[in-house]
Amino acid sequence: MPKIVDSEEYRKELLDKCFDLFANKGYANVTTRQIAKELGISTGAMYHYFPSKQVLFEQLVDRISWQDVKLLKSIAHDGTIAERIYRLGQLLIEYEEHFVKQAVIWTDFYHHHALAEINDNPVLQQVDRRYQEAIEELLDLPDPKLARFVWTLINGILFEQVESAYSFSFAEQIDLLSQMLIAYCEKHLA
Amino acid sequence: MPKIVDSEEYRKELLDKCFDLFANKGYANVTTRQIAKELGISTGAMYHYFPSKQVLFEQLVDRISWQDVKLLKSIAHDGTIAERIYRLGQLLIEYEEHFVKQAVIWTDFYHHHALAEINDNPVLQQVDRRYQEAIEELLDLPDPKLARFVWTLINGILFEQVESAYSFSFAEQIDLLSQMLIAYCEKHLA
């Protein structure tokens, strides 16, 4: 029993260790040898902990999503809409690097699966729902669609951070988004 | 003389033909043999027109960006901010499929290049600037950053279309974004 716990812990440790690698190079551009090297173990040992590269990646994505949701749930959920939006923004700014990488990896994940496969995967569906729920709970907007939409826009900003050399700062963009949301809420949800 | 024109035309035709393939499967998941088959030519012929898979992909991205910018420039640039935002939204909705694929391919493109390489590439810089300019001109907002930000958010929505099975309709999301922008403008730019 305790051994399994250790092993389980070790697996999570390994997943965390290759987070950056996938975020920087993308799934298809990273070889199993590179992963093993980054993890400081042999390829054989890697296959002892994960049945395949694909499964390793999937477990990484899964783990990240839990971390994200946990982070989102850690924010205080009281106060006005404007206050809650502000707090979300502050969280994103604080963990900018993490969220940018998460967005990159998530994109890669979808690229490497057929859509049918994704929609049939109950684990992924659940993860997706949990993101949605976390945002919904936090912002507590009248329309759940609106919460999802906010997350969509945030992802847009996160992608932009990776891709463009000309983008202005993440904090500035998150601020701007907050102001837009607040203006929208004041006008339409008053 | 006419031969060069034909050959150039044919190359563009070939690029258009593999647009969907890259959009659906991603750069690394498409083999040269698959591309050649999709194009209806032999791999040898493919290499007659493009020196490598990578260059083919780069030329595809380049071509798409020109098409996009041309589309953006085709919209009437007069009227109020709200009207212009509305027209941009209508264009995106009309060409939804195209713009979603473009976003996917663009993402893939960035994933398969080192950042340094991208920032050193004058062609890419120019393309990037042209996108920015096109949006700026169209929306004619007081702050150029704001225009870029709009494009960033639009890309977020486009990515969402690919990735999520639970997103609501593209048209609805674009509408929502328009309303947000209008609310923001009314409040801050009045």
Next chain:
Amino acid sequence: MPKIVDSEEYRKELLDKCFDLFANKGYANVTTRQIAKELGISTGAMYHYFPSKQVLFEQLVDRISWQDVKLLKSIAHDGTIAERIYRLGQLLIEYEEHFVKQAVIWTDFYHHHALAEINDNPVLQQVDRRYQEAIEELLDLPDPKLARFVWTLINGILFEQVESAYSFSFAEQIDLLSQMLIAYCEKHLA
């Protein structure tokens, strides 16, 4: 009839034009497209004059051997052994570049044929015999083996010119070889 003559002349011209190319890069490192470009014609035209790359190469080797033999026969055949050896040396020095290239190409030629194939080829046998005869006639030594041996040693010096950065000058080496031959003849053939 005159047309065939022209065509034949043109073919020889083409062979001469690609002499340097093969000498510098070797058979396997030269592509048909490079040859065609060097010849200033299309690959299609090239295949009009030569049925294959291999045959083109063989005809080149054949042509070179005739030129060499012709050169060797052009020397005056009278005087003492020492004089004849001297004259041969002067010829080699005068046409150094040509003979070096010839040696390189000849080597390449053998490398790209199975030995059995070479020994079965009557044309090649004849060429080989003609070289031997030309040297024999020129040096007029008591033992025909000796003449062949001289040619063998000359080829060694020619190869050295290509391969080594440290070799001393071709003229010096040919001189040294002449002195050796003369010393040998004085001692053994007196």
Next chain:
Amino acid sequence: MPKIVDSEEYRKELLDKCFDLFANKGYANVTTRQIAKELGISTGAMYHYFPSKQVLFEQLVDRISWQDVKLLKSIAHDGTIAERIYRLGQLLIEYEEHFVKQAVIWTDFYHHHALAEINDNPVLQQVDRRYQEAIEELLDLPDPKLARFVWTLINGILFEQVESAYSFSFAEQIDLLSQMLIAYCEKHLA
């Protein structure tokens, strides 16, 4: 520690195994699959030991040169010039097959590298110098050029063995060369 030794030993073993293949067919005419087959391993395993076909070949050439020099140094260096020349001849005759192949491969090696590249390569320069030194030491002639020249002539005879079906025996040619050298030395170096 012992593992590295084994691996290093195995690499040398692999090099020795493909010596004949390159000698018979030449670099460009041997495919990686053929090499792997000859070595009795998969292409993947081959690439585990050598980063490319070219590097494999270079390491083979390097290895051969060391073996040659070692052989040359193994001869007794005392006695008269005639005796030393005789001993060198006997060594060449004894290892005829090896030296012929070495000459062939060395030629091929030069053909597949740009001259500039060869002259810039310190390893190759050193190898070249070592050949020279070994011959110089062995023959102990008054002029170092003369020693190099002897090696040049020997190579000529070695090439002849490969190329010509009409050459007389290697032993006979080496004998003849010895007599020439001796005659030359008696006349000029007395």
Next chain:
DNA sequence: AATGAATGAGGTTTCATTCAT
């Protein structure tokens, strides 16, 4: 549990040759 050498299918690319124009 751990290692890393080994596998071999499959990737990108090349190139001698053909053929419609």
Next chain:
DNA sequence: TATGAATGAAACCTCATTCAT
């Protein structure tokens, strides 16, 4: 005759995965 686009077999090489140790 001449062109050069097109072919496709085959080249070199990679890499996820396995397995003897």
